[in-house]
Amino acid sequence: MSALTWLQRLVGRFRGTPSEQPDPEAARNLFQRRYHALRLLLAANTQALSAMAAMEQAAIKGGGFGMTFVRSHCTAVGVNVFKMVRNLDILAPEKYTLLFDRLEEIQHRIDDDLATIPTPGDVPHVLPMAEIQHTHIDVTGSKMATLGEVANVVGLSVPGGFVITTSAFDRLIAANDIQPEISRLLQAYQSEKLDELFVLSSKLQQLILTAEVPPEIADAIVAGAEAAEPAPYSTFALRSSALGEDSAGASFAGQYETLLNVRRSNLVASYLEIVASTYTPQAMQYRKRHGLREDQVAMSVGCLEMIDARSGGVVYSGNPGDDRDSDIYISSAWGLPKSIVDGRFASDLIIVKRAEPPTISSRDIGDKRNQFVLHPREGVRRADVPDAMQRQPSLADHEALAIADAAMKLESHFGTLVDVEWAMTHAGDIVILQCRPLTQLRESTDRSLPADTPKPLISGGVNASPGAAAGPVHWVTRDMDALSFSRNSVLALVQPLPRWAALLDRTAAVVAEEGGIAGHLATVARELGVPAILGAGSLADLENGFEVTVDASGRAVYAGTIDALIEQRAAHPEQVADSPVRRTLRTVLTHISLLNLVDPKGLDFTPENCKTMHDITRFCHEQAVREIFAFGTETKFPEYASKQLHHNVPMQWWILDLGGGFGQPVSGKYVRLEDIACKPMLALWDGMVAVPWDGPPATSRRGLASILFEATANPALASPFKKPYADRNYFIISEHFLNLQSRFGFHFTNVEALAGPRLEENYLSFSFKGGAADLERKAARARFIGDLLAELSFDTEVIEDVVNARRTSLDHQDVEQGLRVVGYLLMHTRQLDMIMADRAAVAHYGAKIRADLTQFI
């Protein structure tokens, strides 16, 4: 017997006929299995949509994700879409089997796209630099994967050496069983206080520093050092390369440790130090600011040949503070590039114009009295620059042009502006030490000053991060000063050291006596949009607590707060990075997130027209609700039939209880509001009746019940004949679940919520469409509602007169609170489209709605 005939037999028995009464227990079991299938389908829908949203975010923002991210999210979407199709098949056996074929076709298309980037096989603990390319990003971190690509694909010179991969990191954490303690400490930390962050950071770093490096990792490190090319070299530079580091908009510049001149015998201990720097206060603050998850941190470490540089520095293939400027900016100093990236000492700034051939358009030669050098025995140390060299350029013209050429090659290969750390050897060879996407800000085009701008207290320095902001001055020269740093202060520094980046999260603006545009602190300031003037010279006039406005774009500091200037200088981050992984992500998204099936009433709303994963989720969700509704309305067994809501009068809503939605069994045609136990429905109802409607038209004297009645009164609903699903007002409920499909006046609404004990599965979604006015006013109302919901933390999308809003991962109280808001909006926005042309009226109702919501939430 086929599944279909068997179910037909059972359903036939369940539905019953006058001569054949249904078996209540069989009916109950069938109903519960269908309800369970619906619940699993809805949970899979939430998970599929969340995975799609994460992929879309990554595609828009860019970032240091690799193919592991892309593959795991494709898998999450695929598995959950499969579960939706399978559960729909339980709700409507053999009715939509074509969806399995559709899913398989989409899966093959995705697999084909994913195959363009091979999966690295089993990952060793150590990989030689000569084997690394950008596709190794998941195991070597972005920084080392990019450096490998620079050498092995672009063909530029990089230091030799090897990378200790994330596989070693995972093994280190697992072998010492410290992840539970790390998770516990991180979960326990809820504070905003800096001193507590420092304590947490210290505990986490201690956990790692006291861990045992498993022998297989130690052996692999020693073997890697022995095999390193070009041999022999006795000391290494150890550089962090964490997952997510160095991505566009998240450079982590200087937030992790770099150790120079590490002897072979110290490699293992130094490896632990770099891994421990995963939890420096500044790195933790940085992750928080960029919304990066602590539990997805994994550190790999590059062990690279030390380059004894005659000169070193940083080249930007564009002006980081102004996207209209395509010149190439080279910061250079004598010795190692450390003096540039630390922002400590004076340097040269050489600007190269892109022309045929490129030419040097400007040279600003600094008074370079100090440098960092590589000493054979003492390692990296500070040294005086001989008098004769102090005012000499640290790069000859042809060397500067060669560096600019390398930057342009890298820019062309990676398809984005680049920020490159380089060294020039004593033999005159260029070695690339690091390459990452450059964050560029769009500078305000208006360079004028507002009227009445006073004379600046300080002028000069470099615009290291454009914009303007005001706040009280707070000098930071040692850690103690940082602990008392209050939010929205102006950070005043002598040297813009990378470690002060932990404060940028709460900083209005930065001013420093020393430093230039290429330092790590400048890079992070640009990413966070914090205006910064560096290299300003003496700031002795700025006293602690003194209120100032820092105009980085105008390279000036003014006494007091000048709002007009702050507004005029507003800067916007501009991210343009791309990578093969991101391109692959965008390609697979065309099979995943595009939505072609938009209108459930449309003739094209069929399995045949499901072209993407999103189409299948949309189709399954819609059909699942229809099927369960049909099941509930067609059954002859009264316990499972839908009931008409009775609240003072019979309302135009029918209610189908899937289990636990009624406080007690309800026999007969009606269910009273006091019999409802579904908390989401009661919350929505609370919102609907919380504040009497006094908008157009004025509140009826017949009271709220009749307004609620009228709300659903529509000519199409007056018919005594049985309505199809889409034309009826009904609630499908259970103890924790609500689906409301309703017409309110002339608009169509769908509210769906799950508010159970599983926070991860809970959600609230709200769709709204239509109205009686013309499309322009309906669209204006949709935007009005969309803005309100966005203010209330909903993910909101407005397309013409349609509003779709969704919130996920909420506890049940938050879902219920959200439902009160939605209930209120249902009643109070239903005829607002009629007044959308009247600006004063819109402002009036906007203010009233916000005031009402503030009062009753």
Added chain:
Amino acid sequence: MAISVLVVDDEETFVQTLAKRLTLRRFNVYTASRAERVFATLSENLIDVVVLDVKMPDLDGIEATQTIKNSYPLIEIILLTGHASLEASLEGMKRGAFDYLLKPVNIDELVYKIEDAHRKKELQEEKIRRLKDESNDPSGEVGPVD
């Protein structure tokens, strides 16, 4: 009665840690780190849900899913993998797995999946029991499993 879960993975440490955490959540946990123990445990005990690593040296998780479902159609299987592959995951689902999770495992998520899988099994068992009671069919045909 506690839900009985069989955790299968060749990584002994992983199996033991997961077993400990599931036991704390009041599951009745069995473990197996070799293929032979999987089938022995299934035949000796009443298992509700199997949590099965896809890639073990002596056991292909996808094929094992089919074998288990053929012999014990009501047992639900949750597949675990360290390496995401859309093709392999969907193949596992087609062969009858209840769900597919990526390592590292979020314990709350796994617990929810086990509870959902068990609820499905419970409803199926009840359906079959009822149909057997009602059925006059000596063949004992009771219809398909969802």
